[in-house]
Amino acid sequence: MRVVLMGAGHIGQTIAALLSQSGDYEVKVVDCSVVALKALAHLPVKTSLVDTSHVGELRACMAGFDAVVNALPYHLALTVATQAKAAGCHYFDLTEDIAATRSIMALAEGAATVFMPQCGLAPGFISIVAHNLSQKFTDLHEVKMRVGALPAFPTNSLKYNLTWSVDGLINEYCHPCEAIRDGQVTEVLPLEGMEHFSLDGTEYEAFNTSGGLGTLCDTLKGRVQTLDYKTVRYPGHGAIMKMLLQELGMQHDQENLKTILRKSIPMTMQDVVLVFVTVSGECEGKFMQEVFARKIFADRSETNPLSAIQITTAAAICAAVDLFREGTLPQKGFIKQEQVALPDLLANRFGSAYQQSRQVESIG
Known part of the structure; x- marks a missing residue:
């Protein structure tokens, strides 16, 4: 091809x-x-x-x-x-x-x-996971999708290093976010909806960001009461970004903000990607919850190091292209991420990168 x-x-x-x-x-x-x-x-x-x-x-x-x-x-x-x-x-x-x-x-x-479009980690893989879990329920109540691309060793006040596109980062922090509340499709504000949780003994925060749901609002409207996507960061990050973007008004001067971030926040290849999806609803006559929680770590090979965000993003889009080439996906028209079956993606030679991740065993 x-x-x-x-x-x-x-x-x-x-x-x-x-x-x-x-x-x-x-x-x-x-x-x-x-x-x-x-x-x-x-x-x-x-x-x-x-x-x-x-x-x-x-x-x-x-x-x-x-x-x-x-x-x-x-x-x-x-x-x-x-x-x-x-x-x-x-x-x-x-x-x-x-x-x-x-x-x-x-x-x-x-x-x-x-x-x-949207063949990366979020949107992309996260939508495939959420849709796959939702198929197990006869009556969906709540779908929560949480993703973070984080430095393994945070050292600054933002507790963040640049791991991917600064353009994409600021875009998702500045635009309205789709969600479903009480069964109705709505928009919520970025950097709002703050929540805290722990995973594997590490504390995190999560807040609304734009785009991570992909097309799931359209796919699940009428089926689910609550659907949302939030970006995961270490505690304190959201408050600083809200101050920069909203209180100092840099959401209206994004090019200068991007320049500042590129000059002041170092990139890192030593990162970790966190994927955390919970789905609850009626299943076989019982109110049940399904959880998918993974951590994908950087490849620190001396000859060919790869960051976790490189691994997860590239694996997802290459798997999509590969599944199309094999005829597993439709051959014309628009393809939603949730049209990809999770087992097909994980069995794919590229998508298997997500299988090599570590499943999180304990959630607090």
Whole structure:
């Protein structure tokens, strides 16, 4: 299968490695950075230096390929998807942006190719897990989805290190969040809904952020009373971000905030991804609860270290592409994440990265 991968950043490099080394994909990687493309020199991939903000250049580099895998910043999602449709390419991305996803859904109507956005960790894997658990219940009461990409060794006041896109991070902190309350689809404010819990003896906080639910609100409306998604952080993080964004007004000056974060908050490869889903409702005549709790750790190999967010995000989108290639998923139109069966994903050669994680045994 011939794939053009848009973006050679932190996640894109891992996607390129997984697909190109599998033996089933011919991969060309497109980016606007010479440095990023040079980092792929050890892989069996072709590279192309392209102005990714230029529609014509994007369209031209898709010619002759079967699929586009988009790992560019979220604000380019609709542009790339539109060009993929014009080129007759199947489309997969990692966006968490709600507006972009809705526009891509409209773009997919009547299309002869596949459009599958939100193929990462959250949205993405978390939606697959939640939907899988929900199928066990005849009457759904509550679905709670919690995900965190956290430094293994927090040292600053934010108790945070940069582990993925700063653009995506600020986007999810600033936009309204979808939820279901009392059976009705609604919007809630980001950074609100603070809760605290412990897992494996570590204390965490969780609060509303945008995009993590994917399309689950549409899928489960009319079936569930309460559905929400919250981002997990170490205690104190939410209060500082609320002060920066809301009290100091930096939600209206996001570019400066991103610059500050990139300069002041170091990146880390030593991270951990936490996935925590609880579903409750009627099951075989009893009020029951099902829990899925995992921690996925970084690969600290000296020759090829990978962060946990690289592993989980790249594994999820590569598994989606692979399941499509194998014919397990629909071959045209819009594909929701929850159309992927969790057993299929975990059995996939890429999705198995989630099987290698450690299941959390105790929750407090």
